[in-house]
Amino acid sequence: MVSLHKIVQAKRQIEAFVSHTPCVLSTRISTRTDALVYLKKENLQITGAYKVRGAFNKIANLSSEQKQKGVVAASAGNHAQGVAISAGHFGIKASIIMPEAAPLSKVAGTKALGACVILKGNNFDEAYEYALEYAKEHNMTFIHPFDDELVQAGQGTIAIEMLDEIPDLDYIVVPVGGGGLISGVASYAKQLNPNIKIIGVSAKGAPAMYESFKARSKHNSSCVRTIADGIAVRDASDITLAHILECVDEMVQVSDDEIANAILYLLESQKIVVEGAGAVGVAALFEKRFNYEKGAKIGIVLSGGNIDVQMLNVIIEKGLIRSARKMIIHVTLIDKPGALTGLTQVLASTGANIVKIDYDRFSTKLSYGDAMITITLETKGEEHQSAVCSALNTNGYKFCLLYTSPSPRD
Numbered sequence: 001m002v003s004l005h006k007i008v009q010a011k012r013q014i015e016a017f018v019s020h021t022p023c024v025l026s027t028r029i030s031t032r033t034d035a036l037v038y039l040k041k042e043n044l045q046i047t048g049a050y051k052v053r054g055a056f057n058k059i060a061n062l063s064s065e066q067k068q069k070g071v072v073a074a075s076a077g078n079h080a081q082g083v084a085i086s087a088g089h090f091g092i093k094a095s096i097i098m099p100e101a102a103p104l105s106k107v108a109g110t111k112a113l114g115a116c117v118i119l120k121g122n123n124f125d126e127a128y129e130y131a132l133e134y135a136k137e138h139n140m141t142f143i144h145p146f147d148d149e150l151v152q153a154g155q156g157t158i159a160i161e162m163l164d165e166i167p168d169l170d171y172i173v174v175p176v177g178g179g180g181l182i183s184g185v186a187s188y189a190k191q192l193n194p195n196i197k198i199i200g201v202s203a204k205g206a207p208a209m210y211e212s213f214k215a216r217s218k219h220n221s222s223c224v225r226t227i228a229d230g231i232a233v234r235d236a237s238d239i240t241l242a243h244i245l246e247c248v249d250e251m252v253q254v255s256d257d258e259i260a261n262a263i264l265y266l267l268e269s270q271k272i273v274v275e276g277a278g279a280v281g282v283a284a285l286f287e288k289r290f291n292y293e294k295g296a297k298i299g300i301v302l303s304g305g306n307i308d309v310q311m312l313n314v315i316i317e318k319g320l321i322r323s324a325r326k327m328i329i330h331v332t333l334i335d336k337p338g339a340l341t342g343l344t345q346v347l348a349s350t351g352a353n354i355v356k357i358d359y360d361r362f363s364t365k366l367s368y369g370d371a372m373i374t375i376t377l378e379t380k381g382e383e384h385q386s387a388v389c390s391a392l393n394t395n396g397y398k399f400c401l402l403y404t405s406p407s408p409r410d
Helices: 004-014 029-035 050-059 064-069 078-090 106-110 124-137 149-165 180-192 208-215 236-245 256-269 276-286 308-321 339-349 383-396
Strands: 024-025 036-041 071-074 094-098 117-118 171-175 197-203 251-255 299-301 326-334 353-359 371-380 398-403
Touching: 004 050, 004 149, 004 180, 024 149, 029 036, 029 276, 036 149, 050 078, 050 149, 064 353, 071 078, 071 256, 078 094, 078 106, 094 124, 094 180, 106 117, 117 276, 149 180, 149 299, 171 276, 180 197, 180 236, 197 208, 197 276, 208 236, 208 251, 251 256, 251 276, 256 276, 256 308, 276 299, 308 326, 326 339, 326 383, 339 353, 339 383, 383 398
Parallel strands: 036 299, 071 094, 094 117, 171 197, 171 299, 197 251
Antiparallel strands: 024 036, 326 371, 326 398, 353 371
């Protein structure tokens, strides 16, 4: 495990630069889960994610010669911004290699902090391989996002803050991709309190560390695909796996649907914006992926909030459909004056709110003289949607549901 001394030293090194983010009790989540749930809001960090802690600590400890030559990093986005802002603080040149599919918000954020951004590879691991070559070719220092004890020590400062504020935490729940965050957090927490339980959470679409933990040996993934881009790591790390096997009590997985549900819940119920990786801990808690005692004090690290706006929009729209607050229907009408007015009057009588109408009379699937109307409605739950369907049937309309919430009528 990472030494207590290194983590405490890291805290002293970074505390004047990074934010001491709040760790607050969530009454609603606590009530829902029969526990006392505290959220560590690293989404409010200066770069929108925890990664700046480790990046700053590493760069602060470089020699003058290393600083003069500059630094290189590979990242899906959050480590990139952490390295960029830290390098800028020390007046160091930074080149960041990011996967080609990195969210636009993270690419733009990294460039805005003064770094040179190069898009390379389909995932983090391909970007990482190129970054190593780039650093060697240009004689620059590579800042690893997790396989470095100074980086891990920086991430471990999160545990210092959490346990300073809530010293009797029973559990700390941590997102896991490459394992740098949980290596630092678990190392500090276990040395301070060996009885505390550390739960790691990975995405099912990036299972390398989860499978490695279960097998107690390194297992890499053939590919990764998850909305939690911050933990979308293909290959397990020998270094962080050793820390995890020593300090972590349990590793669990959550699906993209479960992550999306947690993102939407935190946004709507808690007014907290988190990215996919930042939501996995809440998702694991909601899906009961690990056991805990009633009334247990559980700290969850919301690791970041740098979610792409387009992805957030998709999550919101799908969430509204799943929760029966939105429905989309196709209705076939005779294409004549007043036909659409009659349909909208039927829908209005049910109390459904029309938010969008598309009118198509040219589809080859339609009979001549017919039109296909696609209507998006705001509804108030499954019973309301059933009432809409009943009203359409009663008035003789031919229709089908394009997207609906999961229910027996699907």
